[in-house]
Amino acid sequence: MSSDVAFLAEFSGGSPTHAALELAAGAAELAAQSKGSAVALAYGPGAAKAGALGAAGASRVVVLGDDPSPAITHGAAAAAAVRELSPIALLAPATPNGRDLAAALVGLLGLPAFGPVRAVGIEAGRVRTEQATLQGTVITVSEPTDGAEEPAIVLVLPSTFTPVEGGSGKADVAPAPASEAGALGAAHIVESHPAEAAVANLEEASVIVAGGRGVGSADGFVPLQELADALGGAVGASRAAADAGWVPYQLQIGQTGKVVKPALYVGCGISGAIQHRVGMQTAENVLAINNDPDAPIGEFADLFVVGDLFTIVPKLTAEIRRRKGR
Amino acid sequence: MVCIKQVPATTAEKRYTADLRLDRAAAEAVINPLDEYAIEQALRLQESGAVESVGFLSMGPEQAAEALRRALAMGGDDATLVTDPALAGADAWATARVLAAALDRLAPDVALMGMASDDARGSLVPGAVAAMRQVPLLSYGSELRIEGSSARVRRLTADGFDIVEAPLPVVASVTDQVGEPRYASLKGIMAAKRKPMETWSLADIGLSADDLHGSALTRVVETRKPEPKPPTERVENVGADEAVTRIADWLAARKLI
């Protein structure tokens, strides 16, 4: 056992994902509590040049693989690396790839798993996590049982940690210890279909203007995009809007979409179903515009405006531009 | 073989019986909503002839048999319930260990799961089962296909989608994009009563309570209420211009513009 804290660092298109930078900061913070160091397990295109994670908080980087294959195919390499490092905790992003690779470690090594969480700490050599349950009405604090092996696997929600800016640290980069990929390595990409236009990464946006069924059509999203532009943010959606084909599924917020934590969330024509709410309820400020005074979102928004979105949104965009002096 | 979990109905939408009454019994414990999409996917594969038979597997208390019976009313051929007093409070690792052992015995070409359970929300069980059984994982499919001796899923990426393939047998998980789950017909409900359901104990799948470290490697040490949020401010019964001024003032007060 060591007092190091490991984290999964996914790379994409040659650079670390935002989630990787967040977890680098988180692992460094926890490692300071356990008096160890932060170690990255890097995978995905660009991972071979993962030394840049040093500036983000990592002291060491172990490269699992730098191909675009699904993360779980690196399961055996990750397990070999974890066995060698024996960290006290391993942070994984609560993304599809992060969860799969974390699950492989749970299955291969028999480890306790926590989360998805918004808070994690190490006290007197013990990992403690905080998880919101029952629709956020109760917070449960959990820890590994006495006999459990280390590391504790912790799924961490987006925006739980803030990336370090302008760091100057350097990280040693080494390949993962040799291992047989085994059956988990057999899943492979046979076709790749990137989008024609860039799709916003909602997890990075500090302002999100989300549209639902009330927006009515793909064209209905144009004024929402203009409001998002005026606020310096991105457009998101409910499942109803994504299912209707008005926006790509990558913009869906909720249980089966993205979990976001922007400084400002603006919901337009969204009723606030529980499956949507779990994806945005920790936004710092929630503004909802809905023409139904009884819409459930009116029960948890910070500011609830009863009115027609098609009238209010363009006027609001104009007013924001005016106040910003543009 | 579709793995389904019975969960409390806290986040579920209201269900109706065949004669359109609110299903009160179902309002308490339901099939994990995302597992209904896995069931739907499996039944579509069976209807198209891509798979021969569809079975359901659940680990849970004895009442979980109700969830299996409800799945059988949607379609499929048979069901297996793994239930044992030693399993109370099982965590992701213990659940995966039990399902993996049961699947070793059932040996399906595809073990199909939902992308997440409503109560645990870890999305860890599919990958952990695949790792324990040493079979490939095809996860988060918005569609699953079987082609000859391999399986394929369509899987969302940051800006588009990939087609991911692996040789059978596989563990697969699917999202709510596979197509809306069907309702059980009255005929289906009647037929389900005659479909075979087996109940297995831990010993039946070659495990003992000791193998499961008392059913979990994690424990809850404390529960508390979150900080209360300030009440919602409402803007209503005012003209659009007034509403917009109030919104802009609110944004400015919070330094958002």
Ligand SMILES: Cc1cc2nc3c(=O)[nH]c(=O)nc-3n(C[C@H](O)[C@H](O)[C@H](O)COP(=O)(O)OP(=O)(O)OC[C@H]3O[C@@H](n4cnc5c(N)ncnc54)[C@H](O)[C@@H]3O)c2cc1C
């Ligand atoms: C397993 C499962 C997973 C799910 N996952 C998700 C998920 O990840 N994300 C998600 O969002 N949903 C998810 N859902 C769906 C969810 O239950 C709701 O059906 C969905 O969120 C509703 O979307 P909506 O609010 O856009 O539509 P609706 O509920 O139809 O609401 C539309 C709202 O628009 C308002 N409106 C209409 N016209 C106007 C106007 N001119 N001006 C202002 N307001 C107007 C109406 O008053 C209404 O409140 C999931 C469901 C299931 C079963």
Ligand SMILES: Nc1ncnc2c1ncn2[C@@H]1O[C@H](COP(=O)(O)O)[C@@H](O)[C@H]1O
């Ligand atoms: N007790 C269980 N019995 C059967 N299947 C389960 C059980 N728990 C989880 N699963 C399956 O694993 C999926 C993911 O669950 P989870 O990892 O808990 O989010 C679920 O959608 C189910 O298909």
